[in-house]
Amino acid sequence: MPLSPSQTREILAQIDHLPRKHLGQNFLVDANIVRKSVELASVAATDRVVEIGPGLGTLTRALLSTGAQVWAIEHDPRLAAYLRTDVMPDAGGRLHLMEGDALDAPRAGLATNEAAAGFKVVANLPYAISTPWMDSMLADPLPQHMVLMLQREAADRYAAAPGSKQFGAISIFLQSAFDIAPGHKVPAACFHPRPDIESYLLNLVRKPVPYLFSPETKRLIRACFQQRRKQVSSLLRGKLPDDGQSWISTLTLEGLDGRARPEAIPTKAWQRLSVT
Numbered sequence: 001m002p003l004s005p006s007q008t009r010e011i012l013a014q015i016d017h018l019p020r021k022h023l024g025q026n027f028l029v030d031a032n033i034v035r036k037s038v039e040l041a042s043v044a045a046t047d048r049v050v051e052i053g054p055g056l057g058t059l060t061r062a063l064l065s066t067g068a069q070v071w072a073i074e075h076d077p078r079l080a081a082y083l084r085t086d087v088m089p090d091a092g093g094r095l096h097l098m099e100g101d102a103l104d105a106p107r108a109g110l111a112t113n114e115a116a117a118g119f120k121v122v123a124n125l126p127y128a129i130s131t132p133w134m135d136s137m138l139a140d141p142l143p144q145h146m147v148l149m150l151q152r153e154a155a156d157r158y159a160a161a162p163g164s165k166q167f168g169a170i171s172i173f174l175q176s177a178f179d180i181a182p183g184h185k186v187p188a189a190c191f192h193p194r195p196d197i198e199s200y201l202l203n204l205v206r207k208p209v210p211y212l213f214s215p216e217t218k219r220l221i222r223a224c225f226q227q228r229r230k231q232v233s234s235l236l237r238g239k240l241p242d243d244g245q246s247w248i249s250t251l252t253l254e255g256l257d258g259r260a261r262p263e264a265i266p267t268k269a270w271q272r273l274s275v276t
């Protein structure tokens with residue numbers, strides 16, 4: 001059973017720990033959401049699962065109870081010490097815990113050759129790192145499935161459709177590699193302490209043929225969205241050998257032309273842009 005709010009408060013008192021806001025320490029205290037996270041990712045005994053920020057191990061224990069192998073990375077030394085003494089001994093050698101920053105080890109120490117054989121990510125992400133961490137996950141080998149607790153605003157940006165204000169570079173990169181399956185709204189009452197924002201459980205399934213952008217193309221797309229009110233023809237002037245004219249001419253496939261603003265251009269069209 002996941003930790004209740006009072007058990008969470010008790011453990012935090014025992015280890016003399018005050019939740020740290022800058023590390024996004026809002027611990028899950030809702031059994032239903034913990035169960036849903038594991039179920040949405042269909043975690044099974046044969047799976048390798050990466051967890052970012054295991055905290056007090058609520059989600060970690062639920063993942064381990066399926067029989068899966070779990071690779072987890074925790075930045076807070078006091079929480080990492082608690083996990084080593086209180087969660088690891090019950091894990092039968094299936095919890096591979098790292099202490100450190102997930103931005104330095106986005107797959108929590110899961111080796112590339114093992115990741116290539118298939119892995120999933122299930123995590124209640126620390127909000128401050130969600131976008132840079134996500135960006136680093138959008139590389140080979142991609143996870144088969146990710147179920148991520150996110151700030152509602154971030155989830156809306158990741159899932160945004162062209163034409164909306166939230167549509168940006170990260171929406172394009174993510175939606176080129178993953179399909180967005182139904183997720184869940186998560187109220188603040190599911191966490192201790194309660195965050196002052198709404199959360200969302202985002203459910204991402206790797207596409208049968210995922211598309212990954214090169215780092216150079218990513219940089220160019222990001223630069224375009226930094227001036228999202230400008231037309232693409234002026235944004236690309238001087239940035240590509242032909243000022244982007246050959247790519248711009250393909251926008252007619254979408255009924256668009258060089259006057260289009262970045263947010264109006266659909267993901268498929270951005271995939272035709274390539275910086276070499």
Ligand SMILES: C[S@@+](CC[C@H](N)C(=O)[O-])C[C@H]1O[C@@H](n2cnc3c(N)ncnc32)[C@H](O)[C@@H]1O
Nearest residue numbers: 023027028053054055074075076101102124126
């Ligand atoms: C939202 S809490 C989730 C805790 C736990 N998984 C749960 O659901 O109750 C985020 C966790 O990520 C940890 N964290 C914050 N920044 C981190 C980083 N850069 N790398 C790894 N862990 C981080 C925090 O210390 C905290 O334990």
